Amino acid sequence: MGLVYLRELNSETKLAIWRIEETADELLSRLQLDEREKARLESLGKGKRTLHWLATRVLLRYLLKTEDYIACPSDDNGKPFLPDYPYKISLTHSFDYAGVLMSTQGECGIDLEIVKDKVLRVKEKFLKPKELAFIQDNNIEQLYACWCAKEAVYKLQGNKGVSFLEDMTILPFQYKPQGIMTLLLRKERKTQFFQVYYEKFQDYMLGYVVADEK
Template identity: 70%
Template sequence: MRRELLLLDMALVYLRELDNQTKFAIWQIEESAEELIGKLQLDDNERNTLRQLSKGKRTLHWLATRVLLRYLLQTDKYIHCPSDANGKPYLPDYPYKISLTHSFEYAGVMLSTKGECGIDLERVMNKVVRIKEKFLKKEELQFIHPEHEVPQLYACWCAKEAVYKLQGNRGVSFLHDMTIQPFHYKPQGVLYLDLQKKGHTTRYQVYYEQFKDYMLGFVVE
């Protein structure tokens, strides 16, 4: 894998190419909504979507992912990025599968021509300890190391969220349908997740890493 950290006048803070088919980037949102809108071309449906969003972070997250998408696609043309019936975004005019994420002041986009993909970014906070039984089974909790409990829990959460986005169907349970295999936590690593769906089990290799005060998880078919 090739990794590159960027510190530019623009708010792109992290660009990574997993291979020649898959890449993702993270954008630090420093602009106002008006400044972000000025970087985009929006149709009537998208402007209506913006009006329906609550003001503040939700609007900024939506706009920032579209600006970042334009950067990754290297185009100044209008980008049609609708969502399917399950809320999964897609690009009808490009050969890429896509996944979007956002958390507080950051937004991220992942693109792949290899297959479906998923990415998740979360700010690491101690409150995850209170809800760990809601998304991890007893056998999964057994391999959580007390010394790294909070970041390891976030690595598990981001992995499950990334696979959830990849598979694209609502109704899949983090607790009941996804199982993470035991792994030793490191600030950057790989884990394996089994998804049980319609009587079939699929194993995914999920990458995770600490990014500043955040945890990042990403996966490709």
């Protein structure tokens, strides 16, 4: 099917979601890979991980409006970047979908998760008691919105060792199918505030955030 969601958040930022119905060979036929990428692809083996990796790269080409080779390495923390373009990027995938967020405004993060009740069993692992206190009747969608927000900020800041539970705090918010929440990141005596957008997308929850570095 290909592209199923495209949104320009502002003149500097856009996100897109791709529904993966192609085979790995079909996706691969749309790409050019260097030797490092070929080795990375080989290490993934067969299955969803390969499809996810390929689909995010196809989606990057769609957003950048080019069929040429796009270098997209990762830094030492695993954060992907585009050395030949001015955009900061973040990638996500879940089951049959892959997503890309890109911005010239600042660092960004995106997360897409299928909504399942298993989150009820792990909610204490990523939310403090004071955060759980504002969750409405164990609202599964609200719990996923919180998870996606923390994952998106984790990807934005790009450093390993940041704890969802200890270092991130979400301020109380009333859940709606689409909204904004405020997240505090405290690490190494520094506090940052992020406005994280979330929205229900079919059977999934989507969270995304962009830092204003200008």
